[in-house]
Amino acid sequence: MAEVNLLAESVKFMLLGMGVVYLFLYIVILAVKLQAYLINKYFPETTPASTAKKPAPSRTDEDEKARIAAIVAAVNEFCKNKS
Amino acid sequence: MRIKQLLISLFFALFALTTMVQASGNPAPSGEATEQSSEEHVYKSKSMAELANSFWKTTGINAILDTKDGEMTSEPAGHDAERPMTAFESSLGRIIMILIVFLLFYLAIAKGFEPLLLLPIAFGGLLANIPLAHMAGEHGMLGIIYNMGIANEFFPLLIFMGVGAMTDFGPLLANPKTALLGGAAQFGIFGSLVGAVLIGFDLQQASAISIIGGADGPTSIFIANRLAPDMLGAIAVAAYSYMALVPVIQPPIMKALTTKEERQIKMGVQRKVHRLEKLVFPIVVLVFSILILPESTPLIGAFALGNFFKESGVVDRLSDTMQNALINIVTIFLGLGVGSKLAADKFLVLETMGIMVIGLLAFSAGTAAGVIMAKIMNKFSKEPINPLIGAAGVSAVPMAARVVNKVGMDAKPGNILLMHAMGPNVAGVIGSAVAAGVLLSIFK
Structure with a gap:
């Protein structure tokens, strides 16, 4: 087997892994902000429900x-x- | 009255019918039974000495003392995977393992370290080290449990479902940017991956070990089983024991990386979260994981399912079962199944030491990365962020958040960080599931 630099390989894993985790969470954050905006705009806080x-x-x-x-x-x- | 009579007569008619059917069905099997009993075992007369001797051969004392009895290891995969035990494994190894099991009992009962998991695991380990009984074999109790839900990664998913049903995403939704802290803590996984490669594990094993840094038992078992099944026992034990040690491991790291002023930072009151937001959130996360990382959907899917059921509010019975009955049952099975890997021939290998060291490193690195990330965010954020909450980014729900709360209270009485720490905490669960998906996708 050709010499594989395991260390370099693991660093690549690290970059890929942390990148994907951050990307994923960042997208989720954007989505959460968007949904909070949309929901509070179109389904405003349930004031009638609370008074009822x-x-x-x-x-x-x-x-x-x-x-x-x-x-x-x-x-x-x-x-x-x-x- | 008439209806009653009718019902009674109907009942009797049915009864007569079924007995007739049974009677007509009976003769055939009875014929087979007589054929079988004709093949009798040939039994030779044995003297008392012979009987006593053969009994002695089957005692546990003999099995432990006689190192050359050629006893085989127990493998849930069946006889083909078995190999003869070495002299050490079948004698002293067992005794060492049984002592380790007693140590785990002590930690669980007297010290209260995750007793819900350590006790089943430790007892499974005790049963797995019984000589001759082959409890961890294909037809032994532990082996059956192992094949039923661990070899096929079923139990970790059920646990994830229950955890999903227990999780409240409210704090995360109220302050979504704290999710980044849950991401930073995943550095524990990938940083220790490099460390594990440095001390000589191959890439696949290193990935399986480093997932301990996710501080998430089910995820660790899920990944270990896919990437390095031989190390499952050690990895699961390391993951759960370090999770139990969160209150010991984390505070020194948190204090070393923060100043007293930073620890005293008070965070504002969280906004109220709309019920619909909570309901939609699991679906949103699931959709993104489908699009970006289908490899992680078994974990995130089960998690989203549990959470969706809880937030829907219309299937309280089901979500209650997931949170209590189901997760309890599965915890017993999962513990016993993992415990079967505490057999001397699987646990007492050199790699276990490496796994323990890397696990600790992974945990510490995750905590440190979370705190540092929180410090950076505090510099750039409008609202103050207490750097301590970064430590909750390692999943270990809700233990890590409680530890953060405690350290915060120590720095300044009345500084309640619990809800703020729950945000990174639950994000950490998602983060480690995503990290697991990345590792799986690499080795596909």
Whole structure:
């Protein structure tokens, strides 16, 4: 077999490999920026969705508070009766 | 009522039918069975001494003591690949390997080094070193597991699917340029490739070893299996043990390359990422990998699949299975299969030492390149970039990002870098998959 300079070969691998990795990631970065621009332009941030969502959790929050209060009261009553 | 009666009668009719079919099917096989039993084994009477002696021959103690018993190595590829064990491999080698396995047990249990992977691998190694049982052979448990999913590179892809389903690309999408840091850290792979060639590995082996620098277990197994299957055990063990050692290896390098002021840099709040962006991203990455590097699509495809399922939000059950049940099952199998390569005849070779050294070099080089790249970006960027987050460019998700966060907090309490470090971290996964694709394309 002809003498192959393995070291030179591996350096070539390195250049190719790092080049492709960077190229790939750079293209992905551009694509991500483009998609962020397009999506935010044509499908603007979901403000209606967030306003529609909000009332529901707040109501359940209050329910939850009321329930906890009821439980605490009941437990207190129970403890008082016991002692 | 009528419907109920009808159903019951229908049930009985079916039952009668099936029993009849079974009865008519039975006679034929029973005839064959009597023919077979007529060929009996000839058994000669043995004296008690002979019995005891032949039993002694089958004990493990004898197998370890008697170095000239001509025991064969166990190969999942079948009998053709087997060769007689050397005296060292069948005696002292086994004992050394079993001690190494106990060391791995200790590291996994007492020190908490990636126990989810080290324990299955170590136990597989213990089973593979049992004399005479041939557990790593074609018909042994480990050999079956190996042939089922490692020899054909199936398990690493399933793991990648699960990792994809667990990954949140939000931080990367919020700050896309941090992806370059994930690219810089791949210098660990290619820089150590040169190093591996320098100490005498051939190009194919050097490529397989240097992928350890990608800090990505499944990718390492995938590549090692394609390029240097003999070294799979050592490469997988090196990759996973260095991943476990991320909190030990990385901080000194990170501190050596940065000043205290740089470590104290605070990064701004990330923008909110639109749900659609997250949904489209895996497809975008997959499309580019199809166009540029189809060789890497098995890895990136599985990864994109898992992530797409997660972000779609309509198949929570499937994505939940990928994240938990499936990845857990595959981890057990993958660990045991890799452990089968911890047999003395495969692991105790000179190359293993070289692999361990190159692996460490690869890891350190990747960390250093990421940090240096981040320093350069900090110089030219409008928003400040803390150079520490470059270290998260080696994939090792999410361990590397956590380490970055910790070092940042040490420099300045309240300096939370975790989400900023996740960007380069997940980009590192893509980067090492791309690097793997490049290496595969060279040796195609």
